[in-house]
Structure formats: structure tokens, C-alpha cells
Ligand SMILES: [Zn+2]
């Protein structure tokens with residue numbers, strides 16, 4: 304575990320926290336008007352890429368400089384902040400005060416004006432609190448304004464970390480989960496890269512409902528050339544195609560969980576190409592749960608309302624899809640760049 308302290312005065316700026324992987328929705332927006340903290344209490348994550356202001360527009364950067372920064376397709380703007388910002392749940396921070404003139408959102412702060420949190424003891428600007436509507440609540444500490452100190456304490460819950468509760472795709476209010484939209488948007492970029500530009504065979508059901516519409520819009524029609532299936536801890540692996548009684552061949556592409564603590568991608572043993580997915584979303588897909596665990600057993604009469612359903616088709620987070628796609632070196636191949644340009648032309652960039 305660690306606590307974060309002010310680099311200027313050593314004042315404590317957080318409770319003890321354990322490191323987890325940066326979630327796919329860390330930079331997601333939209334969805335519900337009031338979103339919860341992006342991280343669970345007691346955890347922190349580090350963004351390896353620059354994020355937040357200052358930004359420079361694509362026209363002022365150029366393809367070569369962008370590629371040196373790990374971006375391989377045109378984007379509206381790039382962050383030129385130092386990499387390594389530290390993400391925490393706002394409730395886990397201590398000893399900070401708001402800088403009111405930097406709190407610029409419509410109901411609270413959206414963080415666009417730069418650091419809006421100062422150390423309460425010495426006044427040094429230490430980070431940015433984001434809690435406006437349609438934003439996941441977060442505090443981002445600036446990497447050069449804080450220091451991480453190791454502290455004693457319980458490190459992890461029991462287990463190896465792969466077992467997480469599944470996240471239902473629909474919120475109790477009846478709309479699609481914003482975390483699902485972010486996870487599917489991010490994973491779609493890797494799935495498109497793994498497709499080789501050929502039609503994909505997705506399992507019917509929720510996978511097709513969430514991934515299929517976007518894939519069908521940009522990949523060619525025809526007989527699917529590559530098969531996609533879930534693989535990961537707790538799932539029975541498919542029988543290798545060489546086995547004489549094999550009814551199921553290994554998939555070409557395996558949708559696998561990303562480890563929630565380390566970000567490591569689960570590795571299939573059958574040679575299929577792993578494409579990582581948010582572990583909570585993956586768990587729900589691999590081990591679907593009943594729509595409402597509070598419902599009474601079948602046959603018991605009661606005026607229990609049916610679960611609410613979305614009134615529109617699932618749409619992945621397109622901003623995160625394009626964000627991830629622009630950072631895959633494969634996007635420089637003409638077929639994938641054509642897909643990127645087509646998706647970017649539809650916005651929202
Ligand atoms: Zn300080």
C-alpha cells in the first residue's frame with residue numbers, strides 16, 4: 304500500500320491505497336448524468352500516457368511527432384502534460400483545498416482549466432478534481448507534485464485477483480452501463496486490429512448485441528473468416544481441432560479478461576490471439592447472472608416489476624474506440640486506417 308504526500312511540504316494527500324490497473328473508463332464521459340467514482344475506495348491507478356491540459360492541436364504537431372508520442376492516426380489534439388498522472392477516488396484524498404477559479408464545469412468541475420486542487424498546508428497545486436455531470440468522479444494527482452510513500456497495511460483481498468463480480472450491461476434504471484460502453488469501445492479497437500480486415504464470427508447473444516453492430520458497419524460482409532470466442536479463467540477451454548471427437552475448434556481470436564490489479568492480459572493456451580476486455584464485463588459475459596437476483600422463484604405470484612430494458616440499441620463509446628485505435632501501430636496499415644477514418648468521420652472527435 305502507499306500514501307501520497309505533497310512533494311513540497313510532505314503533507315498527507317491520501318489515505319492508504321493499493322495500486323490497480325487503469326480502468327478502460329478512466330477517461331470516458333457521457334452516460335448517466337451523475338456517475339460514481341471511477342475507482343473503488345482504497346485504490347489508485349497510474350496513467351502511463353500524458354492526459355489533461357495543456358493540449359496541442361493536430362495541425363500544430365504533425366504525424367512524425369505524434370508517432371514519437373505513440374499516436375499513429377490524426378486526432379484533434381494531444382495532451383502535452385507529463386505522463387504518469389495518478390487517479391484516486393475523491394473520497395480517498397486528504398489535505399487538499401479547491402482552487403475555485405479553476406472549477407469550471409456546469410454543475411461542478413470538469414478539469415479543463417488545469418489543476419484545481421492545492422495542498423491545504425503549503426498551497427502547491429497538486430491535482431485536479433473532476434465531478435461534473437456526465438463525468439466519472441475522480442481526482443488526478445500531478446506526477447511531479449506528489450510523492451508516493453510505501454506504508455504497512457493489508458494489500459489485497461484473498462485470491463489471485465482474476466475472480467471479480469460480473470457487471471450487468473444494463474443499469475437498474477434501464478439504460479446501458481457506461482462502464483460497458485467504455486469497455487466495449489476500447490476492446491473494439493483491438494478486435495478490429497485482430498480481424499485483419501476480414502468478417503468476424505461472433506457468438507450470438509450479448510456479444511453480438513454489444514460488439515456486432517459496429518463491426519458489421521466497418522468490416523466487409525461475407526463468410527466470416529475468423530471466429531471470436533471468450534476464453535479465460537474458469538471457462539472450459541475448447542477442444543483442440545486435432546482431437547477426433549472435437550465439436551468445437553479453438554477460436555482464432557479469444558476475448559480474455561484484463562487483470563484488474565496489474566492490467567496483465569490473460570493468455571490463452573491454444574494459440575488464439577488474445578484481445579483484452581474489462582474483467583467485470585468479461586465475467587458477466589462468461590458467467591451470465593439472472594437479471595434480478597431479488598426476484599422470487601418461478602411460480603410464486605407477486606407484483607414484482609420486470610427489469611427495465613434500454614429503449615435503444617447498445618452503442619460503444621466511440622471516443623474511446625478512436626482513442627485506442629489511434630494508438631495501435633497497426634492503424635498505419637491502409638485497411639485499418641480506412642476503418643479509422645470512416646469511424647472518425649462519423650464523430651465524435
Ligand atoms: Zn504541500
Ligand SMILES: [Zn+2]
Nearest residue numbers: 409410435436
Ligand atoms: Zn454539469
